Amino acid sequence: PSSVAPALVTTRSTYFGLRALNTQSQTARETPIQDTAEGSAETPYQPVKDAPPKSDPNYPWKWNSFLPEHTYKPNLNVNLKRHVQPTGLSDRFAYYTVKFLRFFADSFFRKRYGHRAVVLETVAAVPGMVGGMMLHLQCLRRFQQSGGWIRVLLEEAENERMHLMVYMSIAQPTWLERALVITAQAGFFSFYTLLYTISPKTAHRMVGYLEEEAIVSYTEYLKEIDEGRTPNIPAPPLAIDYWQLGPDAHLREVVLATRADEAHHRDVNHLRANLIKARRGDPAPYAALKHGDVDPHKFGA
């Protein structure tokens, strides 16, 4: 509500805690947008091929974090059982660190899988960004090619952040959890950056093992849903659009998609650790960028 000329529809949305006035010319749009904030409960997934270009004022796309070209169908056939047997000091350090962290997460969250997701995804989104940045800086100062790996790692971070966005609609973090998230970010960011500087191989191996644990957690979450202990609520519109789910998707489909993403990250990080171990500089496989199947033991794919 404002004293602006009637031709303008004013909406409010909040980013970074700052108020924004998004004014849209009403004459240019058929349907006034009531709420452009992500998570608005309006139209779910618009099939990419049917939607007009986003510059079209009638475009129904509601999201700013991602555009239709960033949506995809998760690879639900991914092998959930892949595991890399720890061999050598680096692998063992990575493996036992993850098991140690798991113990604390299990004690704190127990069966509260929604809250577990909304807290741990904030941590999961850190390694891809740190790794991507460090590779970016290395490629710059060494005048080297990236082989596509920078993009792969940054997209992993973005994907984990989208996981967070999805689970935020499902579980609101408590004040204690918010404080925990801030502390965990400071701690894990420092730790992972240091680890990546000392041994990128160990860092990627650790992320691979973290993702293996994430797959276990999301499988347990699925069990809670299937056995009726957690309500199978309708999927958030963000999830429906991001993963190209059907309009009547529910939490179950969301957890399946999330788990498929975690398996993908597991394979990509294990592959990178294996490549570094084998002293190879292969480029990132095409499947790594396209949510396809990545075999961590297959070089030159």
Added chain:
Amino acid sequence: PSSVAPALVTTRSTYFGLRALNTQSQTARETPIQDTAEGSAETPYQPVKDAPPKSDPNYPWKWNSFLPEHTYKPNLNVNLKRHVQPTGLSDRFAYYTVKFLRFFADSFFRKRYGHRAVVLETVAAVPGMVGGMMLHLQCLRRFQQSGGWIRVLLEEAENERMHLMVYMSIAQPTWLERALVITAQAGFFSFYTLLYTISPKTAHRMVGYLEEEAIVSYTEYLKEIDEGRTPNIPAPPLAIDYWQLGPDAHLREVVLATRADEAHHRDVNHLRANLIKARRGDPAPYAALKHGDVDPHKFGA
């Protein structure tokens, strides 16, 4: 050359200083790829709509850092004269810091614009990555939406790195310049990270002014080419594919495209500084992601 079965064609390429053996099945490819390293002097730009999908073994795409969907035609009609008049302490700090740095760059590089590009692009690729990462971390711990800004900033960093890749074919850095790059990265990364923590507004304003200087430098480069003091060599294949230039493009077209990118970054960063100054949290305009025109003074675009 190796003792592998004749059905496999083995090529070597180097990423991160590690040797890679990329084996391609010869029966699956019509044309054996002799050299998959970026910068190979083979077929230039394959129009995106005509090329088969990259998973097709006959795909002619040679690059790993970017795929056809990441190529674009630069907006050569962008307004090169846009300037933000410094108002207030933050703007003045940004402006005079840039002028100070310019003095040193001018003294060191003088008319060697190819070398200037290949050194300064390593510095230019830092702010987008730092800003993107800090926003990413902030969004995670505050459970906030990004409005698309993380992607915009990370793509700016990627674009500057592509500039580096392009100019590497044109000017090989001297050993002194390589040492300078490493020192400059350590210094600028620390400085910019600190600045971003204290005042993101000043940081973005500074990048806006740096880009204004970059536009001046590339305009001077163009003058050297047009007045015959620098040879107008054929454009590197990487540049032709990345900017969708014609197959007989030359250095002139490359510099024009680079300059258009710098103008785009200028506008995006000045816009972001203006938004922060106005205490607004508008999402990133669609044009920011699509190399379209961005007016730094127009909010809610």
